[in-house]
Amino acid sequence: MGDTSPAPEGVPERLIRATVGLLAEQGPSAIKARTVASAAGLSTMVVYHHFGGIPELVRAVVDHGFTELGIAFSQVGATDDPIADLFTMALTCRRIARENPHLYDLMFGLSTRATYRPLESDERLSGHSPAFRAAHARVTDACARLVSSGRVGAQDPEVVAAQLWSFVHGYITLELGEHFVEFDDAVMQVLLPMGVNFSVGLGDTRELAQASHEKAARLYESAQPASGTSADA
Structure with a gap:
């Protein structure tokens, strides 16, 4: 599991970049909280903490x-x-x-x-x-x-x-x-x-x-x- 306590600065951007990369490599079916967090080297909870859920991350x-x-x-x-x-x-x-x-x-x-x-x-x-x-x-x-x-x-x-x-x-x-x-x-x-x-x-x-x-x-x-x-x- 990735780091559960990253520095707040830059975390949303890391998640966004990871999502963009997953879209390019695997398509929209890959956009799941766990997959995005793993690609960003973070914990799944970080996704929910910063965005609330996948729809907000997608936006x-x-x-x-x-x-x-x-x-x-x-x-x-x-x-x-x-x-x-x-x-x-x-x-x-x-x-x-x-x-x-x-x-x-x-x-x-x-x-x-x-x-x-x-x-x-x-x-x-x-x-x-x-x-x-x-x-x-x-x-x-x-x-x-x-x-x-x-x-x-x-x-x-x-x-x-x-x-x-x-x-x-x-x-x-x-x-x-x-x-x-x-x-x-x-x-x-x-x-x-x-x-x-x-x-x-x-x-x-x-x-x-x-x-x-x-x-x-x-x-x-x-x-x-x-x-x-x-x-x-």
Whole structure:
């Protein structure tokens, strides 16, 4: 059994990191108090002391996921090409999803475990989480810059962000489910053209939208470790 009296500082973070690791290695069925505690080198009671139970721990893990996503979005930066910035954010989100698909599923409510009941609270919904709102604000801010740039028609950046969020996460969910295996490069054959079409629908020209997306894909790929797929992490 692990240490029963760890220093309070950092214990919740250790449990969250252990849960994230278990999700990546074994999937949501591994998220049990004893398994998490063992992976963190702690006692089972520490889980209940700091979180109250597995549902509360899962909520903290979801918040951790959105915090990490927000940090990744913040590292994209803002250039004079907001469409390229938005596509870079889409590729960044895809990378994070592929690094830990089970965590991504949990963050967006696509995965639940039969062994626990979700919290009966509006706060359990990711859309009501401060961590989610902070990450989503990065997308909304980039959409506001796009609207202000004059490349697209005047419209509510919140609506643009919701539309963008929908098609990007729809693509990621389908890709994680291996629905694009028939494509040699689904990013370049599906996601990028979909982004171009979306931008044109907002009012951009096809030529500018295509150039922005291709530029973002090139710059993103050049910044990633070597891999076998374009724009892949």
